[in-house]
Amino acid sequence: MGELSISQARRIALYAQGFGNKAPTGRVDRRHLRKVLDHIGLIQIDSVNVLVRRQELPLFARLGAHPRSLIPDATAAGELFEYWVHEACHVPVEQRPLHGWAMAGHPRWKGMRRFAAERQELISSVLDRLRIDGPLVASDLALRDQPKGQWWDWDDGKLALEHLFRTGEVAAVRRSSDFARVYDLAERVIPAEILRLPTPNERDAKKELLVLAARYHGIGTAADLADYHRLAHTRALLAELVEDGRLAQVTIDGWTQPAYMHPDAHLPRWVRARAVLSPFDPVVWFRDRAERLFGFRYRIEIYVPKTKRVFGYYVLPFLLGDELVARVDLKADRANERLLVKGAFAEPGVDREYVADELAAELDELARWLGLDRGVDVADHGDLARELHRAAAAQRADRSQPT
Numbered sequence: 321m322g323e324l325s326i327s328q329a330r331r332i333a334l335y336a337q338g339f340g341n342k343a344p345t346g347r348v349d350r351r352h353l354r355k356v357l358d359h360i361g362l363i364q365i366d367s368v369n370v371l372v373r374r375q376e377l378p379l380f381a382r383l384g385a386h387p388r389s390l391i392p393d394a395t396a397a398g399e400l401f402e403y404w405v406h407e408a409c410h411v412p413v414e415q416r417p418l419h420g421w422a423m424a425g426h427p428r429w430k431g432m433r434r435f436a437a438e439r440q441e442l443i444s445s446v447l448d449r450l451r452i453d454g455p456l457v458a459s460d461l462a463l464r465d466q467p468k469g470q471w472w473d474w475d476d477g478k479l480a481l482e483h484l485f486r487t488g489e490v491a492a493v494r495r496s497s498d499f500a501r502v503y504d505l506a507e508r509v510i511p512a513e514i515l516r517l518p519t520p521n522e523r524d525a526k527k528e529l530l531v532l533a534a535r536y537h538g539i540g541t542a543a544d545l546a547d548y549h550r551l552a553h554t555r556a557l558l559a560e561l562v563e564d565g566r567l568a569q570v571t572i573d574g575w576t577q578p579a580y581m582h583p584d585a586h587l588p589r590w591v592r593a594r595a596v597l598s599p600f601d602p603v604v605w606f607r608d609r610a611e612r613l614f615g616f617r618y619r620i621e622i623y624v625p626k627t628k629r630v631f632g633y634y635v636l637p638f639l640l641g642d643e644l645v646a647r648v649d650l651k652a653d654r655a656n657e658r659l660l661v662k663g664a665f666a667e668p669g670v671d672r673e674y675v676a677d678e679l680a681a682e683l684d685e686l687a688r689w690l691g692l693d694r695g696v697d698v699a700d701h702g703d704l705a706r707e708l709h710r711a712a713a714a715q716r717a718d719r720s721q722p723t
Contacts, residue, residue, distance in 0.1 A: 322570055322571065323570065323571045323572075323573065324539070324570055324571070324572050324573065324579075324587075325572070325573050326572065326573060326574055326612075326613065327642070328587055329539050329572045329579070329613060330591075330613050330614065330642050330643075331587060331588050331590070331591050331642050332538040332539045332581070332585050332586065332587050333537055333538045333539055333540070333603070333613060334538075334591045334593060334603070334639075334642055335538060335585075335586050335587075335588050335591060336359065336535065336536060336537055336538030336539075336582070336585060336586075337359055337360060337382075337536065337537075337538070337602060337603055338355070338356055338358075338359035338360065338382045339382070339591055339593040339595070339639070340586070340588050340591060341355075341382070343382065343383055343384040344383060344384070348383055348384075348385070348386035348387065348390075349387075349390075350390060350393065350394055350397075350399070352383055352386065352390075353379065353383075353390045353391070353394055354399075356378070356379060356382050356383065357412055359382070359536065360378060360536055360602050361411075361412070361415075361532055361533075361535075361536045361548070361602075362405055362406060362409040362410060362411045362412075362549075363375045363378055363379075363391065363409060363410040364406055364407055364408070364409050364598075364600040364605065365402065365407070365408040365409060365410060365494075366408075366600060367499045368622070368634070370633065370634040370650075370651050370652070371634060371636075371650045371651060371652050371690075372652065372690060373499070374598045374599065374600050375391060375410060375598075376388060376391070377596070377597070377598035377601065377636075378597075378598055378600075378601050378602070379391075380595075380596075380686065380689060381595035381596065381597055381598070381601060381639075382595070384685060384689075385685065385688065385689040386689075391410055392493075392494070392496065394410075395410065395493050395494075396493070398413060398509075398510065398511040398514075399412065399413055400412060400413060401413045401416060401491060401509070401510060402491070402492055402493070402494070402501075403416070403419055404422070404426075404486065405419065405549050405550065406547075406548060406549060406550055406605070407550075407600075413510060413511065413514050414514065415532075416488075416510065416514055416517075417514075417517045417518065417519045417520060417525075418520065418525045418528055418529055418532075419488075419525070420488070420519030420520070420525065421519070421520070421521065421522035421525050421526075422486075423486065423487050423488035424487075426486070427552075429483075429486050432479065432482065432483045432486065433483070435479055435483065436480070436483045439476065439480070442476060442480050443480050443483065443484065446461065446477065446480040446481060446484065447484065447489065447490075447505075449461070450490065450503065450504060450505050451505060454504065455502050455503065455504040455508075456502070456503060456504075457495065457500045457501065457502055457503070458475075458477055458478040458481055458500070458501070458503075459500075460477075461475070461476075461477025461478070461480070461481070481501075481503045484503070485501075485503065488506055489505070489506055490503050490504065490505060490506060491503070491504060491505075491506045491508075491509035491510055492504070492509075493509065523557070526551055526554060526557055527557050527560065527561060527566075529548075529549045529551060530545050530546070530551070530554060530557060530558060530561060530567075531561065531566055531567065531582070532548075532549075533545040533546075533548035533549060534567055534580055534581065534582040534585075535582045535584065535585075536548060536602060537582075537602070538581065538582060538585040538586075539570070539572070539579050539580070539581040539582075539585055540579060540580060540609065541575065541577045541578070541579055541580070541609075541612075542554060542555055542558055542577065542578075542580065543577070543606075543608070543609075544579075544606060544609050545558070545580060547605075547606045547609075548602070558580060561580075562580070565583070566583070567580045567581065567582065567583070568580070568581045568582075568583065569581075574612075575612060590641070590642070591641060591642040592641060593639050593640065593641060593642065594639065594640055594678055594681075594682055595638075595639045595682065596636045596637075596638055596639075596648065596650075596679075596682055596683070596686060597636055597637045597638075597639055597644075598636065599618075599620050599634075599635075599636065603639070604616075604618055604637055604644075607619065610637075610644070614643060614644040615667075616637060616644040616667065618637060618644075618647075620635075621633060621635065622634065631647055631649060631663060631665055631702075632649025632662055632663045632701075633649060633651075633662070634649060634650055634651060635647050635648065635649045635650075635663070636648055636649075636650055638675070638679050638682070640675060640678055640679075643667075643670075644667065645666065645667050645670045645675050646664065646665060646666050646667060646670065646675050646679060646704055647664075647665050647667075648661055648663065648664050648665075648679065648683070648708075649661070649662040649663035649664075649701075649702075650662070650683075652690055652692060653692070653697075654692070656694065657691070657692050657693050657694040658687075658692055658694045658695060658696070658697050659683060659686065659687035659690065659692045659695070659696045659697070660697050660699070661683065661696060661697065661698040661699060661705075661708065661712075662699050662701060663699065663701040663702040663705070664676075664679070664698065664701070664702040664703075664704040664705045664708045665702040665703055665704055666702075666703055666704040672703075672704055672707045673707055673711075675704065675707075676704060676707035676708045676710065676711040677711045677714075679704075679708060679711070680696065680708060680711035680712045680714070680715045681711075681715060683696045683712065684696060684712070684715045684719070695712070695715070695716050695719070696712045696715065696716075697712075698712050
């Protein structure tokens with residue numbers, strides 16, 4: 321398998337990401353979450369709640385409707401922990417030792433370490449407060465010594481907690497009411513058997529993380545694999561992994577860079593996926609990779625002024641089969657129990673009627689999972705809007721029929 325077509329690479333990648341599996345039809349529980357994590361390795365966290373918090377969408381894409389407590393329950397049980405990996409992520413707790421080198425001194429946290437060195441008394445007092453009073457949120461530390469605008473206008477207490485979080489002395493879980501981090505001593509959050517595990521040195525840990533990235537991606541360039549866990553200086557490590565037989569170097573038609581494939585990567589004859597993807601789903605979170613694999617140019621426009629947006633505020637790609645065929649601008653209208661499609665756009669050359677039918681079915685399932693029981697409303701915006709409006713109306717009519 322030395323040279324692959326884009327289509328083959330796409331199928332390998334989607335299969336590796338769990339889209340070769342059928343969504344469960346019965347009760348979904350934490351075993352299913354573990355299976356998803358076997359394929360994707362981590363779940364990026366974000367507080368934006370226009371539709372649903374983004375960490376929930378990768379599970380829906382692979383599992384369909386499921387208890388929305390899966391991630392909090394797994395965290396409470398000590399199966400997941402939060403750390404800065406791709407960005408802020410939920411990560412299987414057994415991988416914590418692989419991030420010990422980052423806790424010891426990641427280059428991007430130099431400024432925070434400098435702050436801690438200058439304010440050692442403050443760091444010690446925050447640790448003592450946690451030890452004595454137990455878990456707390458940043459607002460529990462009424463400190464504000466920093467000049468306004470520095471460190472995102474965090475006060476010194478928040479900075480101290482975040483430094484301790486990065487060093488691994490403190491761990492955090494998310495508060496359900498406002499999604500704030502609740503900090504506590506690591507030994508109260510992380511299972512003792514995990515804390516006792518040996519920590520690999522930076523070089524060995526990075527090699528293991530690259531192999532994991534190859535397993536999750538199936539196949540990817542050096543940049544793709546490094547991006548998964550946000551690693552730097554990896555090319556020499558990749559060469560060693562190829563020499564050791566832990567990765568295979570291949571070429572992909574149309575790619576200017578060589579690709580690396582995990583030995584267990586599987587090339588299926590087809591992938592029959594149907595999913596609306598989070599902007600931070602691993603399939604699309606590295607925009608350059610999404611464009612190389614799918615010919616799909618994707619940018620987030622949340623921070624773009626409304627008048628300059630091309631597609632909308634909260635736009636999600638639609639995966640159908642092994643292609644990204646459309647994108648939709650979605651919002652949950654919780655007060656009126658409706659899923660709003662503010663815009664719908666087809667990719668060039670797709671069968672719009674077929675895509676609209678499949679997308680309407682997926683959005684209907686999404687709406688029901690989110691408790692938006694009055695269904696899907698499609699606005700007249702985008703070149704797929706007319707077809708999707710028709711398909712959504714047909715979905716509503718079907719649902720209203722007696723069983």
